[in-house]
Amino acid sequence: xxxxxxxxxRDFETFFSGTYPRVLAQVIMVCGSREDAEDxxxxxxxxxxxxWGRIAGYELPEAWVYRVAVQRLWKTHRRRRTGQDRxxxxxxxxxxxxxxxAEAREVLRLLAALPPRQRATMVLFCLHGWSQKEVAKxxxxxxxxxxxxxxxxxxxxxxxxxxxxxETTGRxxxxxxxxxxxxxxxxxxxIDVNRIDVGRIGLGADPVVTALRHAEAWLRAAVVADPAxxxxxRATVARRLEERR
Numbered sequence: 001x002x003x004x005x006x007x008x009x010r011d012f013e014t015f016f017s018g019t020y021p022r023v024l025a026q027v028i029m030v031c032g033s034r035e036d037a038e039d040x041x042x043x044x045x046x047x048x049x050x051x052w053g054r055i056a057g058y059e060l061p062e063a064w065v066y067r068v069a070v071q072r073l074w075k076t077h078r079r080r081r082t083g084q085d086r087x088x089x090x091x092x093x094x095x096x097x098x099x100x101x102a103e104a105r106e107v108l109r110l111l112a113a114l115p116p117r118q119r120a121t122m123v124l125f126c127l128h129g130w131s132q133k134e135v136a137k138x139x140x141x142x143x144x145x146x147x148x149x150x151x152x153x154x155x156x157x158x159x160x161x162x163x164x165x166x167e168t169t170g171r172x173x174x175x176x177x178x179x180x181x182x183x184x185x186x187x188x189x190x191i192d193v194n195r196i197d198v199g200r201i202g203l204g205a206d207p208v209v210t211a212l213r214h215a216e217a218w219l220r221a222a223v224v225a226d227p228a229x230x231x232x233x234r235a236t237v238a239r240r241l242e243e244r245r
Contacts, residue, residue: 012052016045019062020233025220027069029123029212032112034090036073042233044069046240066128067138074120074139093221104218107211110160118153121146126154127212154208163207 020041027037044065048055055061092101111119120139124130125146132143139146157163223229 011056012049015048015056015061016234016237017230019065020045020230021223022220023062023066023069024229024233025216025223026066026128027073028219028223029111029127029216030070030120031073031116032108032114032119036076037069038229038233040069040072041065042236042240043072045233045237046244049237049241050244070120070124071138090219090222090226093218093225096218096221100214100218103211104215107157107161107215108219110157111215114153114156115149117141117145118149118156121149122153122157123212125150126206126209127216157208157211161207161211163211 023044024037024041027041028034031037031040047068048061048065055064058064096104111123114122117139121135121141124135124138125132130138132146135141135146136143141149
């Protein structure tokens with residue numbers, strides 16, 4: 001191995017170790033299955049290694065990996081029916097209390113029971129901040145289809161978790177036609193509802209988004225609590241790279 005290749009491998013290893021658990025947790029949220037999420041996430045990191053000379057200079061190479069994983073996932077996952085996915089098989093984080101664990105598992109169970117389009121569009125749009133246009137392009141849907149699926153998914157979670165609608169307007173602030181909460185407190189005079197930044201405009205208090213964020217944080221801690229999984233993933237990525245040489 002050349003000196004340049006050795007440096008590249010060390011840099012990528014640092015990147016992989018620091019980001020794999022987080023990306024895996026994010027992909028599990030999209031698909032509801034740990035097995036499927038591991039497969040596409042590992043494949044995305046294989047592609048990242050092969051393109052490392054280009055993407056290492058990106059501001060957020062992790063975002064590139066996540067997008068590749070989502071696109072690969074959707075090619076095989078979009079035709080699945082409701083209820084085929086099980087609650088992700090992950091250990092309980094040591095630092096998580098019983099109530100926190102119960103709440104996170106309930107949200108993950110509800111996500112796994114949603115139709116794939118509803119689950120994926122809601123997680124990408126509401127939790128991970130993609131625009132309707134970005135979600136539509138990645139999932140090969142129309143923007144109207146994205147909006148409709150997000151709305152249905154959010155309604156299902158609100159009802160299942162006994163959450164009230166927006167108390168001020170009675171409408172879903174994430175859907176087109178509704179003025180987002182906190183719109184007057186942003187730098188711009190008007191907000192494109194297709195590019196809502198939940199953290200910037202204060203929608204992080206939305207109960208559905210809060211529930212999703214807490215579940216993802218719990219899930220990420222659970223993945224980190226399983227170090228053997230990182231070793232398995234590292235070995236799988238190395239094997240796949242070797243097979244393609």
